[in-house]
Amino acid sequence: MWNALLNLLGDSLAFFFEIVPNLGIAIILLTIAINLLLFPLTLKQTRSMRAMSEIQPDVKKLQSEHKADREKLNQELMALYKERGVNPAAGCLPLLLQMPIWFALFRVLREPLDFVHADSDLAGALERGDVRFLGMDLRLEPSNAISDGFVTALPYIILVLVVVATGYYQQLQTTARAKKTGQKVTGQAQSMQTVMKIFPIIFGFISWSMPGGLVLYFAASQIIRIGQQAAIISIDGHAGEKRKPVVEEAVDLPEEDAKPLQTPGQRRKDRKRKRK
Numbered sequence: 001m002w003n004a005l006l007n008l009l010g011d012s013l014a015f016f017f018e019i020v021p022n023l024g025i026a027i028i029l030l031t032i033a034i035n036l037l038l039f040p041l042t043l044k045q046t047r048s049m050r051a052m053s054e055i056q057p058d059v060k061k062l063q064s065e066h067k068a069d070r071e072k073l074n075q076e077l078m079a080l081y082k083e084r085g086v087n088p089a090a091g092c093l094p095l096l097l098q099m100p101i102w103f104a105l106f107r108v109l110r111e112p113l114d115f116v117h118a119d120s121d122l123a124g125a126l127e128r129g130d131v132r133f134l135g136m137d138l139r140l141e142p143s144n145a146i147s148d149g150f151v152t153a154l155p156y157i158i159l160v161l162v163v164v165a166t167g168y169y170q171q172l173q174t175t176a177r178a179k180k181t182g183q184k185v186t187g188q189a190q191s192m193q194t195v196m197k198i199f200p201i202i203f204g205f206i207s208w209s210m211p212g213g214l215v216l217y218f219a220a221s222q223i224i225r226i227g228q229q230a231a232i233i234s235i236d237g238h239a240g241e242k243r244k245p246v247v248e249e250a251v252d253l254p255e256e257d258a259k260p261l262q263t264p265g266q267r268r269k270d271r272k273r274k275r276k
Contacts, residue, residue, distance in 0.1 A: 005104045010115030013108065017122040024133025026122070027213050031220040034101060035228070041097065042225060046232045051086045098221070102214065109139055109211040131213075138213035145212075159215050160207045166222035167200025173229045 012033070016026035035042070058080055066073035080086075108115050116123045125131065131138050135155040136145070142156035207215040 002104075005100060006107055006115045009101070009104050009108050010112070011117070013112075014116050014120040014122040017120070017125070021121060021125070022133060023122070023125065023131045023138050023213065024136075024216060027133075027138070027216050028220045031217050032224060034098075035221060035224045038097065039228060042228050043232055046229045047236065048086055050233070050236075051084055055080060055084050055086060102217070105217055106210060106214050109213040112139075133212075133216065136212045136216075138216065139211050141211055142208050142215065156212055156215070159212065159219055160204055162219045163207050163215060163222065164200045164204040166219060166226060167203055168197070170222060170226055170229065171197060171200070173226065173233065 009030070012030050013023075013026050016029040016033075017023065019029065020026065059077065062073060062076045062080065066076060112126050113123060116126065136159070140156075142153060142160055145156045146153040203218065207218055210218075
């Protein structure tokens, strides 16, 4: 299974390299393909995280009511999650599923000729050392690039900063709606937000010791996910808006105008009656 994943990534990189003969662009195209495949999970993750934020007042109320009975509290919380369609674990699922891809891509970039067909254009480019993108050798780690001087390491540093910045922006996306609607952030939600803010920093440290190609994958993946989350939030926001009922104002009509409509024959009879 593991070798199958390694070979699949190697073949995919070679395929995208055939389309655009640049390893950096091939990695970005691979990232787009993977994120499209994982979009249903991203959709579930985004909605679940927003729903968790929205039900925090109810969670706090249950915690207050059942603070002396942990078992009852857990039962009530599970019932609340089921009622609102919230899965607390859904927010971590896309991250967990991508971890094997990260490890596999790390291996492929470290030993690319072991997983790319020898007769492919990508194999030829790797043998020539044609693996540069925006001034970076995508097989080189930022931590090693710094030894060649600040100017050489600058593109790697910028890429790592993009990973950290996009990670923070993703967290802002998931909490912006709650702040906009004036929802109070409970202690539990605040703790969750604090934990989530640490992840971009952790990713930054991890990226510093990873091949530039894998860091490029991290950055591209998070940028794509930001776009996906923005689309999901926008679509859900429009779908959730309830149309205000149109209330027609009552108009006082003159008494004669308030009479029911008459047929032409009835109007002729009325005129004859008036003449008499």
